[in-house]
Amino acid sequence: MNFLKSGLQTVLGSQQPNQAPSGAETVELLVERVTTSTLLDDRRDACRALKALSKKYRIEVGIGMNAMLQVLETDRTDCEIIGYCLDTLCHVTSPEQFEEEEDNPNVTANIGEQFTEIFIKNSDNVCLVLGCLEEYDFRVRWAAIKLLTNLLANRPKEIQEIVLVSPMGVSKMMDLLIDSREVIRNDALLLMIQLTKGNGNIQKIVAFENAFDRLLDVIKEEGCSDGGIVVEDCLILMLNLLKNNPSNQQFFKEGSYIQRLAPMLELSTDQDQAGMSPQKVSNLHCMLQVVRALVCPSNPQQVISSCQKAIRSSGLLSAICNIIMASGVPPDLLIETINTIAEVIRGDGQNQDYFNSFVAPCDPPLSAIVLLLMSMVNEKQPLSLRCAVLYCFQSYLYRNETGQTSLVKTLLQSSEQTTAITSGQLLCRSLFSTDPLSNWFAAVSMSHALLENPAQKEQLLRVVLATSHTSKPVSLLEQCNQLLQQANCKFQSKVGLLMLLSVWLSHCQLAVRTFLSIPGTVAYLTGQISANEHGDNEYLVQGLCAFLMGICIQFNDNSVQEHQREFLCQLLVKRIGLDTYNKKLGEVSKHENYSKSAKQPQIRIAATTDLLLDYEFCRLFKALEAVITKTVNGFSSGGENITELTLSQEASGLVAQYKDIIREQDTRLQSLQQQLTHSEAKLHELTGALEQSQTSNRQLQDQNILLKAQLQAASDLRQQTLSSSASSPLHLLPAQGDQQEALEKRLSLLTLEQQTDRSKIAYYESENSRLLSELDQLRMRVTAAESRANESGTDLDKLRKDQEDLLELLTDQENKLQRYRMELKRATGQSFDEDDDEDDELQAIEANNDGETSKETNSSTTTNTSNYPGGFVC
Numbered sequence: 037m038n039f040l041k042s043g044l045q046t047v048l049g050s051q052q053p054n055q056a057p058s059g060a061e062t063v064e065l066l067v068e069r070v071t072t073s074t075l076l077d078d079r080r081d082a083c084r085a086l087k088a089l090s091k092k093y094r095i096e097v098g099i100g101m102n103a104m105l106q107v108l109e110t111d112r113t114d115c116e117i118i119g120y121c122l123d124t125l126c127h128v129t130s131p132e133q134f135e136e137e138e139d140n141p142n143v144t145a146n147i148g149e150q151f152t153e154i155f156i157k158n159s160d161n162v163c164l165v166l167g168c169l170e171e172y173d174f175r176v177r178w179a180a181i182k183l184l185t186n187l188l189a190n191r192p193k194e195i196q197e198i199v200l201v202s203p204m205g206v207s208k209m210m211d212l213l214i215d216s217r218e219v220i221r222n223d224a225l226l227l228m229i230q231l232t233k234g235n236g237n238i239q240k241i242v243a244f245e246n247a248f249d250r251l252l253d254v255i256k257e258e259g260c261s262d263g264g265i266v267v268e269d270c271l272i273l274m275l276n277l278l279k280n281n282p283s284n285q286q287f288f289k290e291g292s293y294i295q296r297l298a299p300m301l302e303l304s305t306d307q308d309q310a311g312m313s314p315q316k317v318s319n320l321h322c323m324l325q326v327v328r329a330l331v332c333p334s335n336p337q338q339v340i341s342s343c344q345k346a347i348r349s350s351g352l353l354s355a356i357c358n359i360i361m362a363s364g365v366p367p368d369l370l371i372e373t374i375n376t377i378a379e380v381i382r383g384d385g386q387n388q389d390y391f392n393s394f395v396a397p398c399d400p401p402l403s404a405i406v407l408l409l410m411s412m413v414n415e416k417q418p419l420s421l422r423c424a425v426l427y428c429f430q431s432y433l434y435r436n437e438t439g440q441t442s443l444v445k446t447l448l449q450s451s452e453q454t455t456a457i458t459s460g461q462l463l464c465r466s467l468f469s470t471d472p473l474s475n476w477f478a479a480v481s482m483s484h485a486l487l488e489n490p491a492q493k494e495q496l497l498r499v500v501l502a503t504s505h506t507s508k509p510v511s512l513l514e515q516c517n518q519l520l521q522q523a524n525c526k527f528q529s530k531v532g533l534l535m536l537l538s539v540w541l542s543h544c545q546l547a548v549r550t551f552l553s554i555p556g557t558v559a560y561l562t563g564q565i566s567a568n569e570h571g572d573n574e575y576l577v578q579g580l581c582a583f584l585m586g587i588c589i590q591f592n593d594n595s596v597q598e599h600q601r602e603f604l605c606q607l608l609v610k611r612i613g614l615d616t617y618n619k620k621l622g623e624v625s626k627h628e629n630y631s632k633s634a635k636q637p638q639i640r641i642a643a644t645t646d647l648l649l650d651y652e653f654c655r656l657f658k659a660l661e662a663v664i665t666k667t668v669n670g671f672s673s674g675g676e677n678i679t680e681l682t683l684s685q686e687a688s689g690l691v692a693q694y695k696d697i698i699r700e701q702d703t704r705l706q707s708l709q710q711q712l713t714h715s716e717a718k719l720h721e722l723t724g725a726l727e728q729s730q731t732s733n734r735q736l737q738d739q740n741i742l743l744k745a746q747l748q749a750a751s752d753l754r755q756q757t758l759s760s761s762a763s764s765p766l767h768l769l770p771a772q773g774d775q776q777e778a779l780e781k782r783l784s785l786l787t788l789e790q791q792t793d794r795s796k797i798a799y800y801e802s803e804n805s806r807l808l809s810e811l812d813q814l815r816m817r818v819t820a821a822e823s824r825a826n827e828s829g830t831d832l833d834k835l836r837k838d839q840e841d842l843l844e845l846l847t848d849q850e851n852k853l854q855r856y857r858m859e860l861k862r863a864t865g866q867s868f869d870e871d872d873d874e875d876d877e878l879q880a881i882e883a884n885n886d887g888e889t890s891k892e893t894n895s896s897t898t899t900n901t902s903n904y905p906g907g908f909v910c
Contacts, residue, residue: 348380
C-alpha cells in the first residue's frame with residue numbers, strides 16, 4: 037500500500053494536509069494524465085494506478101474508457117502499458133461483481149454489460165483488441181483473451197458479427213490454440229467456446245481453420261479420456277462446431293476424424309471401473325455427445341447414413357457397446373451411452389444387426405437387447421434409464437423388418453420350444469404386470485414391432501396366451517381388450533393399450549375384423565367416447581377411444597355383419613353425435629403432451645406422469661386424423677363414403693389401372709432421380725480432378741518459368757566463362773557444363789509433364805461438358821415425368837369429383853322414389869314391397885303424377901347415366 041500511495045503521489049503530486057482527494061477525483065486526474073501526458077513513463081504509471089483502482093471505482097474508471105482506447109491505439113509498441121489498459125478494461129466489463137464494490141450502491145448487477153455496450157458501439161475498438169492477440173508477450177495476449185471473453189459473455193451476438201467481418205479475426209484466435217503456454221491455450225479454448233455458440237458461419241470458419249486437428253492433438257496430449265478439464269473444454273468446443281451444422285459434420289466425417297475418436301472411448305481392461313474419476317466421467321459424457329451430434333435424427337439423412345457407416349467401420353460402435361457392459365459405470369454415463377447407441381443404429385440395417393448380435397459377458401450369455409429390456413421392465417430402475425432403453429429398442433426396430441419379425445417370432449414360440457429368456461416373453465410379462473408404467477413401456481415397445489409392417493400385424497393375431505395353467509388360452513388381441521375394459525386399469529395402462537391397438541389395427545383389415553368380432557368392444561368404445569367425465573387425462577382417453585373407433589371404420593372390410601362401416605357410423609351419429617365425436621377426437625392433438633412427444637423420437641420427461649404419448653403414435657395420429665374425420669362426416673351427410681371397399685368391380689379395376697400407371701411413373705421418376713444423382717456425383721468428381729490438374733499445371737508453369745530463368749542464367753554464365761577461359765581454372769568448366777545439362781534435362785521433363793497435364797485438362801473439360809449435357813437431359817426427363825404425374829393426379833381428382841356428383845344424384849333419385857312410393861300408397865291404399873320391380877313402380881308413379889314431374893324424373897335419370905365416369909377413385 038505504501039508503494040501504491042507513493043506511486044499515486046508521484047502521478048498526482050503532493051496534497052495539502054486534510055485534503056485527500058476522493059476516489060472520483062483521483063480517477064479523473066489519472067485519466068487526464070493518461071490523455072495529456074507526453075512522457076510514456078507518466079502514462080504508464082497512470083495506467084498502472086487506474087488498473088489498481090478499477091475494481092473499487094469501476095464506474096469512474098469506465099467513464100474514462102476512451103483514454104484506455106487511445107493508449108491501445110498510440111502506444112502499441114509498449115507491452116507493459118498495453119497490458120495495464122487491457123486489464124483495466126477487463127475489470128470494467130467484467131460480468132461478475134468484485135468484493136471491493138459490494139458496498140457501493142451505485143454499482144448494479146449489469147454494470148459490466150452496460151460498459152460492454154458502450155465499448156462495442158465503435159467496432160474498431162474490438163478490432164484493436166483482436167490486433168493485440170498477435171503480440172506474443174504474455175501480459176498483452178492473456179489480457180486480450182480475458183477481455184474478449186468478457187465481451188462475448190455480455191454481448192455474444194454483436195461480438196460474433198464484429199469478429200466475423202474483421203479481417204483474419206477468427207484466424208488470430210485459432211492461432212492461440214497452438215501457443216506453448218498452457219494458460220494462454222486453456223483460456224483461448226474458453227474464448228472459442230463462447231465465440232462458436234449459435235453462429236454457423238463462425239463454426240464453419242473455425243472448422244476449416246484446422247480446428248478438429250488441433251483439438252484432437254490437444255486431447256491426445258492431455259491423455260484422452262483420462263485427461264483433465266482441458267479435454268472436456270476441447271470436446272465442448274468440438275460439440276459446438278458439430279451440433280446442428282451439417283457442413284461441419286460432413287467435413288468431420290470426410291476428414292477421417294471419426295476414426296480418431298474410437299481409441300478415446302476404449303476402456304482399459306485392467307482399470308477398476310468402480311474407481312472412475314468424476315472428470316473421466318465428464319470427458320466420456322462429452323465424447324458421447326460429440327458422437328450423437330453426428331447422428332442426431334434432425335440431421336440430413338445423407339449425413340446420418342455416412343456417419344453411421346464410418347462409426348461402424350472404425351470400431352467406434354463396438355467401443356460404445358463395451359461401455360454398457362462394463363462394471364461400475366455411473367448411471368448418467370450409462371444412460372448417455374444407451375442413447376448414443378440408439379441414434380447410431382437408428383435406421384441403419386448393418387448397425388442394427390451388429391447390435392442384435394452383441395452378447396453380454398454373463399452366464400448364461402444374454403444378448404444386449406434382452407439385458408436392456410430386463411432393465412426397462414424392472415420397476416426399481418431409474419425412470420431415465422428405462423426411457424433410454426425404450427429409445428434404444430425403438431431405434432433397433434426402426435425400419436428393421438428383420439428385427440420386427442424376430443420379435444414377433446419370439447411371441448409365437450411355445451414354452452416347450454425355448455428355455456431361454458426372449459424379448460417377447462419379457463414384453464408380455466410386463467404388459468400383464470400390475471405396474472402401469474411397465475404396461476406402458478411394453479405396449480409402446482410392441483407397437484414399434486408393428487410399424488409399417490402389415491405382415492407382422494397379421495402374424496401377431498396368431499399369438500395365444502394363457503394367464504394360468506387352468507385358464508383357457510385367448511389371443512393376445514383379446515387379452516389386450518380385456519385388460520383395457522377392466523375397472524382397475526390405470527390411466528397410463530389405458531393409454532399404452534389404446535396406442536398399441538391403434539397401431540395394430542391401422543392399415544390391417546384382418547386385425548380390424550378380428551377386433552370387431554370380440555364381444556363388447558364397440559359398446560366399450562362408444563361408452564368411453566360418450567362419457568361425461570372432465571379433466572385432461574379423461575379427455576385424452578376419450579380421444580384415443582375415438583381414434584380407435586375411427587380406425588375400425590376406416591379399415592373395415594364390412595365382413596362383420598353386425599359392425600359394418602355404415603352401422604358404426606350411424607351408431608356414432610345417433611349415440612354420440614358428429615360434433616361430439618369430432619371434438620373428442622381433437623382432444624388428442626390438444627393435449628400438452630402431444631406437442632412435446634411429436635417433436636423428437638427421444639423421450640424427455642421430468643416425471644412419470646409425463647409419460648403418455650409416443651412419437652411414432654403421434655405421427656400415425658397426424659396422418660389419419662383428417663382421413664377418419666372425412667370418412668365419418670361423409671357417412672353422416674348421407675350416402676356411403678367412397679373407398680376401395682365400396683367400389684364396384686369395374687370401378688375397382690379402373691382404380692387399380694390408375695394406381696399401376698402412377699406406380700410406374702413413380703418408379704421411372706425414382707430411376708431418373710438416381711441417374712441424376714449419379715451424374716451429379718460423377719460431375720463433382722471430375723470437376724475436382726479438373727481443378728487439381730489445373731492447379732498442377734499452374735505449378736508446372738511456374739516451375740518451367742523458374743527453370744528457364746535458371747537456364748538463361750547458366751547460359752550467360754557459360755558465355756562469360758568461355759570468354760574468360762584463359763584466366764579461369766580448367767577444372768570448373770566440366771562442372772558448369774554438367775549443371776547446364778541437368779537443367780536442360782529437368783526443363784525437358786517439366787515440358788513433357790506440362791503437355792501431359794494439358795491433355796488431361798482437355799479430356800476432363802470434354803468429359804465435363806458431356807456430363808453437363810447428360811445432366812440437362814436428365815433434368816428435362818425428370819421434369820416431364822413430374823408433369824405427367826401431375827396430369828394423372830388431375831385426372832384422378834376429376835374422376836373423384838364425378839364420383840361425388842353421381843352419388844348425390846343417386847341419393848336424390850332414391851329420395852324421390854321413396855316419396856313416390858308413399859304417395860302411391862296413399863292414393864291406392866295398397867302396400868308395396870321395396871323389392872318390387874322398379875319399372876312398375878315408376879309407371880305407377882307416372883300414372884299418378886303430372887307430366888311435368890315425370891319429365892323431371894326422366895331428365896335426372898338421363899343426366900345421371902351420361903355423367904357416369906365408369907370408375908371411382910379411392
